[in-house]
Amino acid sequence: xxxxxxxxxxxxMIFIAQKSNAGNRTGIKEIAKxxxxxxxxxxKILLGLSRAGIVKSFKGPTxxxxxxDDLKQCSLADIVKAIDGDKIFLGCxxxxxxxxxxxxCPIHYEFKKIRDGIYDMLQNARVSEFSxxxxxxxxxxxxx
Amino acid sequence: xxxxxxxxxxxxMIFIAQKSNAGNRTGIKEIAKxxxxxxxxxxKILLGLSRAGIVKSFKGPTxxxxxxDDLKQCSLADIVKAIDGDKIFLGCxxxxxxxxxxxxCPIHYEFKKIRDGIYDMLQNARVSEFSxxxxxxxxxxxxx
DNA sequence: CCAATAAACGACTTTTTTGTCGTTTATTGG
DNA sequence: CCAATAAACGACAAAAAAGTCGTTTATTGG
Numbered sequence: 001x002x003x004x005x006x007x008x009x010x011x012x013m014i015f016i017a018q019k020s021n022a023g024n025r026t027g028i029k030e031i032a033k034x035x036x037x038x039x040x041x042x043x044k045i046l047l048g049l050s051r052a053g054i055v056k057s058f059k060g061p062t063x064x065x066x067x068x069d070d071l072k073q074c075s076l077a078d079i080v081k082a083i084d085g086d087k088i089f090l091g092c093x094x095x096x097x098x099x100x101x102x103x104x105c106p107i108h109y110e111f112k113k114i115r116d117g118i119y120d121m122l123q124n125a126r127v128s129e130f131s132x133x134x135x136x137x138x139x140x141x142x143x144x
Numbered sequence: 145x146x147x148x149x150x151x152x153x154x155x156x157m158i159f160i161a162q163k164s165n166a167g168n169r170t171g172i173k174e175i176a177k178x179x180x181x182x183x184x185x186x187x188k189i190l191l192g193l194s195r196a197g198i199v200k201s202f203k204g205p206t207x208x209x210x211x212x213d214d215l216k217q218c219s220l221a222d223i224v225k226a227i228d229g230d231k232i233f234l235g236c237x238x239x240x241x242x243x244x245x246x247x248x249c250p251i252h253y254e255f256k257k258i259r260d261g262i263y264d265m266l267q268n269a270r271v272s273e274f275s276x277x278x279x280x281x282x283x284x285x286x287x288x
Numbered sequence: 289c290c291a292a293t294a295a296a297c298g299a300c301t302t303t304t305t306t307g308t309c310g311t312t313t314a315t316t317g318g
Numbered sequence: 319c320c321a322a323t324a325a326a327c328g329a330c331a332a333a334a335a336a337g338t339c340g341t342t343t344a345t346t347g348g
Contacts, residue, residue: 004239005306011238028325038307038308040309047325058315059323060314061317062323062324063315125254139250139252147336148335172295184338187295201294202295202345204346205292205293207344
């Protein structure tokens with residue numbers, strides 16, 4: 001569904017949002033441990049998201065990643081777009097470049113429903129809405 | 145969503161079904177041209193599907209690929225399972241190995257709806273149901 | 289039997305994705 | 319100012335996916 005990069009990215013953002021909601025910044029090491037991802041790799045991913053303006057950071061001691069109030073409203077769709085682009089929202093299910101309403105592939109309309117469902121879900125899910133359940137250990141971000 | 149291999153595989157199967165419905169076999173060259181895919185690559189993919197028992201073939205002149213009456217009932221889900229496995233139907237949206245009802249990721253339940261929707265759609269779509277619209281040029285399998 | 293045809297098969301190459309490493313730059317607190 | 323800290327950055331390495339090539343095997347029709 002999503003690339004691994006994107007999966008890590010979403011998990012990292014949800015974790016950063018949780019920390020930000022509690023008023024804290026968090027560093028690459030802490031994030032990597034929390035979401036069970038390779039440290040250097042999420043560093044690279046967060047660099048990309050930072051450049052995309054989806055996360056803020058400061059260098060040095062007391063530095064780290066965080067979301068300001070605007071960014072807390074960031075949706076999962078925004079993250080996916082920044083990492084994987086919009087092909088999951090717009091692309092043809094059978095990989096056809098010129099598939100569209102005028103020249104649809106055999107599953108075009110059925111597939112559109114799926115894609116729209118994915119988009120709605122991701123668009124309505126904001127990174128910061130998951131903090132409460134994570135705090136209560138009702139949901140998890142790591143694989144162990 | 146699907147791997148390229150899988151996209152080619154589904155397109156090839158739909159094309160083979162169309163030919164089979166018309167009572168004909170079709171060869172790798174013809175398939176490759178019809179669905180706009182690399183010839184050798186399609187050969188490799190069909191070899192896999194043939195081993196999985198999802199398509200039949202004969203060698204030699206008058207040979208080629210075809211579906212017998214049983215195989216015409218094959219669903220797109222069967223093809224996806226044979227090529228990409230079942231991770232799209234069962235896997236966690238955030239890539240977590242041990243994500244489940246007891247230890248769900250933050251988007252587990254929302255994502256389950258999506259996955260179930262994909263499964264239902266693919267399960268209910270049979271390869272041979274697309275022939276009529278393809279014949280009428282209402283739908284297409286190539287990118288040009 | 290033979291030549292032509294077409295799938296089967298294995299080995300290989302290329303490209304993309306994923307992941308790693310070492311260095312540089314910015315910031316902080318002492 | 320300085321040592322410690324942490325993100326930024328670029329280059330590289332490994333693994334997986336996508337795609338290619340040449341040869342072999344089976345089948346057909348003449």
